[in-house]
Amino acid sequence: MTGRAISTPPERLAFYALGGGKGHFMRVLALIRAVHSLAPGVKTLMVVPDRLLELARRFGLAAAAPPCRDRQGLATWLDDRLSEFRPDGLVVDVFVRGVLGELGLCRHLPPRVLLGRSLHPEYHRMVRGALQDYRAVLWAEAAPAELRDPLRVDPVVVVQELLERERARHDLGLSPDLPAVLAIGTGSTRSQQRLLERLAFVPQLRLFSTELPACDQVVSRIPAGSWLLAADVVVSAAGYQSYHEIVQAGVPAVFVPQRRQIDDQAARAQGRLGFAPRASWRVAATPEELAGAVSELLVTGTRADPVRFSGAEQAARHVLKTLS
Template structure:
């Protein structure tokens, strides 16, 4: 149930600007999602190619894009120096093969092996896609943004497009939230249930508490599953494509593996999950009432983001660490489900389109100067 795409025409692709996406492997799918969001909007106007540190490389290929995989430093037994040296060789081989017009890096900070290879290669136009909303006082790594022609900041809910100049002649561009799919690609309730082989009757809640790579979510999950089942819900559990360990599900809970998940969200009456960037953007896009359980172990401020969601749509925010917290949170969400929906304000969600246009314009400028 992935993104069906037409076969590539290599003769046409060879005449298009080449955009090389380098996505790191985070705790979730965020970096890969954003690169795929940009690449989908470039289809037919550029030739997107991926160099991915995320293990779910088959998702890239199923969307119709070329991809090469290199192991993330978090899963490598090499030292930092050795890994960056290995990266420089592998990425250099990728640059020789693809010869991109633009390189787009999506990650918290660019690796030294990556930057050194770009400089050695003669560096085509360089873009850094860098999501913000980090916690105050959190660990940061200083990066010289003047090395980039364009820094794209995927905005949080309510962000408006803006540009500011960077030292070195580049541009920092803030864009509205970035989503993999357009609004008209989301299935309605009946169609989504049919696609997932779910009955049209009955109440279903979708759990997406993350892959559990950094935080053990089993206790919270089992407690919330009991609460929802007691309220008459059928529980569906999303298994993340990059999960390295899955929790043992109680009998009766249905596992689900689909990508992109946003396409099928409206099949469900309610959603339970962490407050990652993509999750929150897609929930607002789909309008599915949610119980958000922020993951406090990550660098981004998920608590703040979850409350942004609750300000614009029916959502409850809770750590759900104790039985009392879980019971209260589920009760509040059920109250929202039974309330008359309020009129939703229009929120711009076209960040992927705007970012893709800026990347394409950068490629065009590079072609004119060659």
């Protein structure tokens, strides 16, 4: 990552990433890395669910996880952690329960910045009032009319360097002479196993998963985005992180949107949230559509030149300036 260092950064920053999925974690991981690149002396603390605590430590992050789930218990625990850490500011990855729940019950919150992305419209209306207490609202996708003057940034993705196709294929044990499909596993282990079975017809397959046992076709590397140039076609849900990594890599893709309470994956998969793919892509809703779309793109799919999204650095600069 390049760019001018920040001359007078804050000393300590806490990051709230208590959302249920890995998308919250990965966005905040990308932001923390950018903060450390621009201001190496800043001490950071990442607040994550207990199930992601070990993953945070794998990435070398200082992290803490609450032992409870009720709002008052979470608020008390967060108050205690922040009192111990004494941050100059708190960065919140948008999560409706937290913004409207435990964060509103905390007694001594430091100045806050929100990092957001597209939600279903009714949730924008729900959180609008609570966001008045934030010093800045950063938006890393299409911003809704309900938000007042958000600061737009590019997509915030972890992957900054893509392995060349030959190197990526070698790393994944793929033959250079046969078409290859890469799938990014999300959701339950059962749904990931079904995806593996539905793609059994392709010449070469690798599924990125941290939930399924590793085998010839399943690899546990994370984030998957570094290896995407190995693919002739990528299959993925349309969650924020995987979608934008695929768009960044410029590889043909089949998106299988998952239903989420606040995340409109169908709109994202159709390119309606601000950053449409430049390579060939299809959207599939059934096993038959998935098989047909993969088969089609293996023959006719076209690639695009990779791009580099700089949203993490843009957001980090806003955070460091706002919370200094």
